[in-house]
Amino acid sequence: MRVPHNPDGMRVPHNPDGMRVPHIPDGYEGSYSADRDPSKRLNNMRITPFSGGSMTGEETAKTGEKPTQETGGMKETKKEEAGRKRSGLRWLGYAIVVIIIIVVAAFLTIGVSFSEAPAAASYPYTTTYQVFLPASEVVRIGNSEIIAIPTGDQVTLSINKETSEMGVGQTKTIQEQRAMISVLGLKILDFDFRIDATYLGRSGDTTQFYLAFKTTQQVPSFFIGRLLPPNVQARPV
Numbered sequence: 001m002r003v004p005h006n007p008d009g010m011r012v013p014h015n016p017d018g019m020r021v022p023h024i025p026d027g028y029e030g031s032y033s034a035d036r037d038p039s040k041r042l043n044n045m046r047i048t049p050f051s052g053g054s055m056t057g058e059e060t061a062k063t064g065e066k067p068t069q070e071t072g073g074m075k076e077t078k079k080e081e082a083g084r085k086r087s088g089l090r091w092l093g094y095a096i097v098v099i100i101i102i103v104v105a106a107f108l109t110i111g112v113s114f115s116e117a118p119a120a121a122s123y124p125y126t127t128t129y130q131v132f133l134p135a136s137e138v139v140r141i142g143n144s145e146i147i148a149i150p151t152g153d154q155v156t157l158s159i160n161k162e163t164s165e166m167g168v169g170q171t172k173t174i175q176e177q178r179a180m181i182s183v184l185g186l187k188i189l190d191f192d193f194r195i196d197a198t199y200l201g202r203s204g205d206t207t208q209f210y211l212a213f214k215t216t217q218q219v220p221s222f223f224i225g226r227l228l229p230p231n232v233q234a235r236p237v
Helices: 038-044 057-063 068-108 221-225
Strands: 029-031 046-048 111-116 125-134 138-141 144-151 154-159 162-167 171-183 186-203 206-215 233-236
Touching: 125 221, 144 171, 144 206, 154 171, 154 186, 221 233
Parallel strands: none
Antiparallel strands: 111 171, 125 206, 125 233, 138 144, 144 154, 154 162, 171 186, 186 206
16 A cells, blocks of 8 residues: 655554545645544544635625625726716707807897888887987988987977978877898798887987887887897887
C-alpha cells in the first residue's frame, strides 16, 4: 500500500481497501474516525469552514448590504431616468422658444389694408377711442386724409379735402371703408366700418376727438387700434 507523504508527522488514516483519501483544502481542519468501514469514516468526518471566507447569500441579507451588481443596475437606471428628464426639459425649452419667435413674428407682421366699401345696412358694433390729432397736420385713417385746424372753440375739419366747421360736441361721419387685416401675409379678418368723429375741444397743440368705430361685425379692440396711424395718440374709452 502506498502511504501519502507526511512531512509533519500527521497521522494518516489506515487505508486497507485502497480508497483514495479526500483532499482537504487549505483553510479547513478535519478529523477522521479510525473506523475501518470507509462509509463510516466519511460520515464521521467533520469539516469546519474557515472564518476568513467570503459571506454567503444569507449572511449578506442579514447585514443589509446589496450585491455590487444590483447596486450598479440601480445606478444605471437612475442615470437613464435623469437623462430622459433632461432631454424632455430640453425639448420643452425648444418648443417655448419657437412659440415666442412665432408670436413676435406675427405681431411684427400685422398688416392693414383699406378699400372703399358701400354703405352697409347697419353697423351694430362700436369701439370708441379718445384721440389727440396734431393741429394742422395731415393724419391718414384708412383711406381718409384728415386735417384738423382749431380756431377758438371751433375746428375746421378737412376730410379728403372736404371741409366743415365743427363746434364742441358736434359729430361728423367719416366715409365708409373696408379693412383687411393680415398676419404673416395671410388674411385673418376683414370687415366694413365707418367713423363718427365728435369734437371735444383743443388741448395744447392738439385737437381732441371721440372716434367711434362702427363695424359690421365684432372686432377685437386690438385690431381697431391698428386702424389708427402711429402719429396719433389714442386710448380706448
